Amino acid sequence: AQSVTQPDIHITVSEGASLELRCNYSYGATPYLFWYVQSPGQGLQLLLKYFSGDTLVQGIKGFEAEFKRSQSSFNLRKPSVHWSDAAEYFCAVGAPGGSYIPTFGRGTSLIVHP
């Protein structure tokens, strides 16, 4: 079974600073990897996803993530954070084939200071 760890419960950054949110997964092969964002009072929205190929993937809102097989990681990055990026971020892993039920991490809450 797959699992996801997001080691940081909260991250605080200043507006304009760079951001990296950590995600580690456990799965026997190469999984499908996702980052979702949940703004207050809203449902989850997909930021980006990795299936195969180029290990650096670009997403919406200026986010990117890098798949590192050797570290079983899929960290989310943004070079310059905006106040509107304050939200809850979830990393998720899906196992290709069969019953497709993505597993989500516990989330990282991003706080942005002006």
Added chain:
Amino acid sequence: GAGVSQSPSNKVTEKGKDVELRCDPISGHTALYWYRQRLGQGLEFLIYFQGNSAPDKSGLPSDRFSAERTGGSVSTLTIQRTQQEDSAVYLCASSLEASGATGELFFGEGSRLTVL
């Protein structure tokens, strides 16, 4: 509608009462998921429907929880004899395919359940 619709958005109930939560997925999406999000927690998988196949109920926490999906579209999650630990946001998501070819789940805004 354009997105996944859930109702009610908020539900306050007394301990021991039954509640029903509704999810209307995106038209044409064959896969439907229910997740639970407790305060400060991640998403906990509850149940998964794919087309006409038998649902995967492996995430339901107790026999007080049940769900059905009628006509391959609308789904209802029922919680009987609610307990305070059932308080959470219940999220519904749908997906175009279950094979993971696209992998993206489309989420509703959730139903916030408070059990007094």
